[in-house]
Amino acid sequence: MSDTSILGLGESGRAAARLVLNKGGTVYVSDTKVDASTSARGAELRALGADVGLGGHDVERIASADTVVVSPGIPPDAPVLEALRERDVRWISELELAFRFLRGPLIAVTGTNGKTTTSALTAHLLREGGLDVGLGGNIGAGLGHAASELALREPVADWYVLEVSSFQLADIESFQPDIGVVTNLAPDHLDRYPDVSTYYADKARFFQNADAGSRWVLNADDERSLRMAQGVPGERWYFSTTRTDVDGGVLSEGALVLRMEGSQQPLLDRDELPLPGTHNVANALAAAVASRLASVSTDDISRGLGTAQPLPHRLEPVAEGFGILWINDSKATNVAAASSAVKSLDRPLVVLLGGKDKGEDYRPLAMALAGRARAVVAYGAAGARIAAELEGRVAVRRVGGVFEEVIAAAAELARPGDVVLLAPACSSFDMFRDYEERGRRFATLARQAAEVG
Numbered sequence: 522m523s524d525t526s527i528l529g530l531g532e533s534g535r536a537a538a539r540l541v542l543n544k545g546g547t548v549y550v551s552d553t554k555v556d557a558s559t560s561a562r563g564a565e566l567r568a569l570g571a572d573v574g575l576g577g578h579d580v581e582r583i584a585s586a587d588t589v590v591v592s593p594g595i596p597p598d599a600p601v602l603e604a605l606r607e608r609d610v611r612w613i614s615e616l617e618l619a620f621r622f623l624r625g626p627l628i629a630v631t632g633t634n635g636k637t638t639t640s641a642l643t644a645h646l647l648r649e650g651g652l653d654v655g656l657g658g659n660i661g662a663g664l665g666h667a668a669s670e671l672a673l674r675e676p677v678a679d680w681y682v683l684e685v686s687s688f689q690l691a692d693i694e695s696f697q698p699d700i701g702v703v704t705n706l707a708p709d710h711l712d713r714y715p716d717v718s719t720y721y722a723d724k725a726r727f728f729q730n731a732d733a734g735s736r737w738v739l740n741a742d743d744e745r746s747l748r749m750a751q752g753v754p755g756e757r758w759y760f761s762t763t764r765t766d767v768d769g770g771v772l773s774e775g776a777l778v779l780r781m782e783g784s785q786q787p788l789l790d791r792d793e794l795p796l797p798g799t800h801n802v803a804n805a806l807a808a809a810v811a812s813r814l815a816s817v818s819t820d821d822i823s824r825g826l827g828t829a830q831p832l833p834h835r836l837e838p839v840a841e842g843f844g845i846l847w848i849n850d851s852k853a854t855n856v857a858a859a860s861s862a863v864k865s866l867d868r869p870l871v872v873l874l875g876g877k878d879k880g881e882d883y884r885p886l887a888m889a890l891a892g893r894a895r896a897v898v899a900y901g902a903a904g905a906r907i908a909a910e911l912e913g914r915v916a917v918r919r920v921g922g923v924f925e926e927v928i929a930a931a932a933e934l935a936r937p938g939d940v941v942l943l944a945p946a947c948s949s950f951d952m953f954r955d956y957e958e959r960g961r962r963f964a965t966l967a968r969q970a971a972e973v974g
Contacts, residue, residue, distance in 0.1 A: 523547075526583040528601060529592025530554070530575070533615040535562045536667035537590050540622060542569050543673055549586065551578045580604045590618050593659070593688035596713055614692035616658065616685060619668030621695065624677045625655070628811050629696075631685040631727050632704030632746070634858040635804045637664070638796070639704055640684040642808040642829055647680055649825035650817035658683030661957075664832070680815055687723040688713075697730040700814050702738040702807050706745035707857030711880030712948070721749065728753040738810045740803065741767045758814065760806035762799055770806030777806060777826065781813055788823040795829050797836050798865025805829070834960035836862060842971030844937025849967070850944040851960030856881045859946035860889035866942065870894045871935045873927060875901035876947030876959070883907050886946065887914035896934045900927045902951040924952055924959075928966040941967065 525541045527534050530552035538550045550566060551574040552559055563573040574582075578601040583589055589612035595602065605612065620627075630640045637660050644656040644665075655678035657665035665671075668683055683698075687710065690696075706724060714720040728750060731737075735755030740746050742761050750757070758781070759767040771778050777788040794805055809822050817825075831837055833849075840847040850862045854876075863872060863886075872894050874886070883906065890897065896916040899907040908919045918934065920927050931941045949959040 523587035525588045526586035527590045533667045534592040536669035537615045540669040614689045616689035617693045619672045622672035626699045628682045628700040629698035630702040633707045635704035636684045639804045644682045646812035646825040650821040652679040655681045659686040660684040690726040691723045703746045705743045709855040770810045786819045800861045839964035840967040840971035847967035849960045851956045853944040859944040862944040863889040868940045871941045873943045875904045876945045877951040878903035883910040890915045932970045
């Protein structure tokens, strides 16, 4: 292993550094942060032999390395990357680095929404089939490991399942999954990308190393992802909640069914799937198809689907009292995800929308909210724009204060039989460290509201 510079000392940067050191390479890792957690990771890596620079990046030292690895949290317009471009220095993502050392077959899952649920559910189904699975990548929430950490795993897994983001795909070279799953595509991350086409272009890199042996699992109900895969080499399988004429996984007469290998195999009734919402039926079908391609039996897939559990911060019921159900979908950080959450529930809704503005148009939410939402509580940095764009289409209460006031407004607006739904359509960084902290705070305040009414 050669001399490697790693930019960013979050979990993926730490894992990349450990991987390079384990393979006998030398490492320089740098980060602009100097907070306690970053410093602790830096101290750990120094003890392992890395050269660590905090509080800035030594561009000349980075540029002199044989390999440069950039963590996904560093935006493409960061000054350090501009400086490297001026020096004609190329870099790769932590995902690409890890892929070069993974020794088992790989299922990779990408898309705008549903990646985490589909990845975790795929791993669950593989384990139900008796396979040893390494789960990780962009999955977060304590559900898996950084890809580079999985590359150090002993013994080698029977299968690796990686959730893959557009940020990671932007800087791949040889990354090539054995089975690739695309959940869907919708506008997102417009606070990072100049336009949606640039975001889609990074997603399309998922297919750049496809060959005749590649196997793809695609959403037959999503035209954007189908167009993106057009002309890509490899074998195609599909999942759909609206069509029954595709090869793969379908919803037919109220049951989840596999149409593969020349036969039609029922898995379980939709009502038996423990995950709420039509979007989770789609996620379950995608995971089922991927698992069958990995040789898991239909009996094991059926049993695994029946024991699946909702993931934290994804349509997670967190409290109920006085006839009001409180649901945490803090991971709904874009308009498409929030719309999907709204459509998946069949009770009157009070919907909490807001957070850090990612640059999306909020008006499409009005269609999902119509006839379903009693009211919207618009809050946070994006609250004013959300309220303005939904005005006249749905009842909106604008709350400019702290999160406790947001919950209090929702509790006041809700009636017995309603659902209070946190589906923000925004990132969390105006008020919280991340969507997980936002979801935990919502859950705590919801439980208090459910107790006192």
